[in-house]
Amino acid sequence: MNLRERDIIANGLRHHVLEWTSDARDERADRDGADTIVLCHGFLDTALSFEPLAERLCAAGHRVVAFDFRGHGRTAWIGAGGYYHFPDYVLDLDRLLPQLAGGRVHLLGHSMGATVCALYAGVRPARLRSLTLVEGLGPPEASFEATPERFSDWLDGVGRVDTKGTTRGGGAHPAGSVAARAAGRRVMPDEAAALARMRIGNPRLSDALGARLARYATEPGPGGEGRVWTFDPLHRTTSPMPFRVALFEAFARRVRAPTLVVVAEHGLRLPDERARLGFFDDARLAEIPGCGHMVHRDEPDSLARLVLEHTRERPTA
Structure with a gap:
């Protein structure tokens, strides 16, 4: 198994990228993205956090790519006068994906990264083969008041x-x-x-x-x-804009990729979890017992099995 680190310029920022491939894989063999899984980390986490999961997905034949979001890990910070908003992360992802894999890809996000993936999947539905949201159907709703x-x-x-x-x-x-x-x-x-x-x-x-x-x-x-x-x-710092479930719903209803939502028994569960799951046209829920929010670190075997089943058995047309 090989791990390659590199930097890519996307949306004007230097993004740090990790790529796991098997020794037998030809890097040119996945031009259409069919075997590529792109991983998006959570708040104050890094791409390397996915290593246990990535190694298992790679061993099953996938090419796995993860990157540090802006201002995280080894990716550049925004300049003076800038800030970090969800639309910025979505724009970065849109600019990164064509450089990470050709064609449609399997997209997986954890926590904050899952929310970014869900928003992206709603505006670029044709880019995805499958969507996996781990502990991430958006944060709790905050009031306008x-x-x-x-x-x-x-x-x-x-x-x-x-x-x-x-x-x-x-x-x-x-x-x-x-x-x-x-x-x-x-x-x-x-x-x-x-x-x-x-x-x-x-x-x-x-x-x-x-x-x-x-x-x-x-x-x-x-x-x-x-x-x-x-x-x-x-x-x-506290983000100035409140999260609104109705806005999340508008994006989720536009998602066309088969969607797997993974929650942890002792994770950050939402009281309206089932309602949010229902926003997606084709989604199923899977719970991993005995673990907390950092599922990809604590239960990589269980998570990998779910992801491999999802990407193998529920491809898009």
């Missing part, structure tokens, strides 16, 4: 991120600049500290994968001391 307060929190949060690092890192940085945001990051002692923080939300994270993720998702702090997360601190 709370939007002014969200905007206030957003303005205050962005202001703190923009100015926190203006006088750190050996010099003055313009407020809001990438340099200021980078200089304002909290420094952790080492990769072990990063792993400990990841385990707060993912207690079952293995030592081996955890060590690789801690190294991949961090970089040396100022002056080479300690480690800092590679994600943009702007992600820690």
Whole structure:
């Protein structure tokens, strides 16, 4: 099995891409995308998080590609004055896919990445052979009435991120600049500290994968001391726009690819889960017992079996 890392420019940003292929696979053999599965990670996660799942899908004959979303992992941050909204992620995905595989592909997303995939599948239905949404039918709905307060929190949060690092890192940085945001990051002692923080939300994270993720998702702090997360601190701020189920429904009803929705027994379950599932024309629900939100890390065998069955037995016409 081979893992290749490369950078691709999409929508003007450098995106970091991981590609798993079997030793026997000819890279030219999947020109129509029939055997390619593209994986989209969740909030503050990275492409490498999919490694256990990707290895199993690859062993079954698939070419597997994952990438770090903008401002995550080893993909570039947006510049001064920018922010991270769902339409931006959808636009990035639209620009990335033609460079990752020809023809129609199998698309899988986890959590935030699943929401991005669902939105994309609703506006580019002809690009997909199948859609798999893991722990991701959108976040809980927020009210319109709370939007002014969200905007206030957003303005205050962005202001703190923009100015926190203006006088750190050996010099003055313009407020809001990438340099200021980078200089304002909290420094952790080492990769072990990063792993400990990841385990707060993912207690079952293995030592081996955890060590690789801690190294991949961090970089040396100022002056080479300690480690800092590679994600943009702007992600820690409150998004100003509320999530609306009716808007999600409008996209989901346009999806034409057979859709598999995977939930974890102890994951982030929604009270209106069944209603949201019903928005899709051709969808089924599968639950993986005994695990939490990070299904792809904790139960890669179970998830791989579901994905392989879905991509094999329910192809689009």
